[in-house]
């Protein structure tokens with residue numbers, strides 16, 4: 001059972017991605033980012049569903065079989081024709097029931113067990129295939145744990161998707177800490193306040209809608225909290241464009257208009273424009289804003305998750 005622990009951020013991962021030799025051919029697909037960088041900040045929980053259902057390694061490869069249309073029920077078949085669908089499904093259900101303490105999950109792309117999307121489904125007639133499937137194990141995780149941020153190893157090579165995924169892991173952990181302490185109306189309002197600019201960057205309408213949801217917490221706090229976190233995680237899943245970051249940076253710039261002298265104001269505005277035009281990474285204006293925040297402290301800004309959504313050592317804002 002992977003219980004929640006506020007001191008540890010636990011992230012599930014397909015076993016082959018941390019270098020375990022559990023693939024059908026006896027190999028692995030070690031992810032450099034997960035093992036060398038992410039693992040320094042979270043505890044990775046590796047699992048191989050195919051090994052767990054007793055298939056062993058090396059083993060005949062598995063494939064999904066169906067009609068090839070999106071959203072259909074498919075089966076997972078070994079090269080020998082054995083149907084392992086139920087075994088994988090049952091294992092997915094069993095593990096999902098133990099995963100309430102996880103804050104994210106990294107999955108091996110294209111796998112008929114672990115793949116998150118676009119897994120090949122072979123037509124039952126034996127002719128052709130279509131990339132429309134979801135791995136059988138992962139489909140169960142998605143059903144049971146809709147809030148859990150999921151991402152595939154290949155997609156983590158994209159700077160924007162990588163930063164987005166890690167942001168969501170830390171946000172969900174933050175929320176799990178709040179629930180662990182005991183949910184209160186005040187805690188919920190304070191949480192929303194800290195996420196103001198991060199939410200505005202990801203999805204401005206969600207910031208307003210979630211604010212309205214929390215406007216009256218005189219009743220149904222638990223139900224509202226559930227709707228709130230579902231809305232927050234869904235908004236954060238949307239990657240942020242340079243234009244949207246620029247808009248938030250300009251809002252933050254406004255907090256310093258009385259403190260900075262004209263040359264400093266121009267420098268900050270110029271840095272934001274250079275970021276908007278693709279000449280500088282997001283880290284540049286954020287660093288300058290943090291510098292001014294140190295000089296001119298502001299409690300409201302200092303608590304904004306937007307300025308520190310994940311550990312700086314991960315260098316996630318260098319490439320976006």
Ligand code: SF4
Nearest residue numbers: 015016048108111114
């Ligand atoms: S993709 Fe999943 S099932 Fe396949 S080897 Fe990796 S962990 Fe095991």
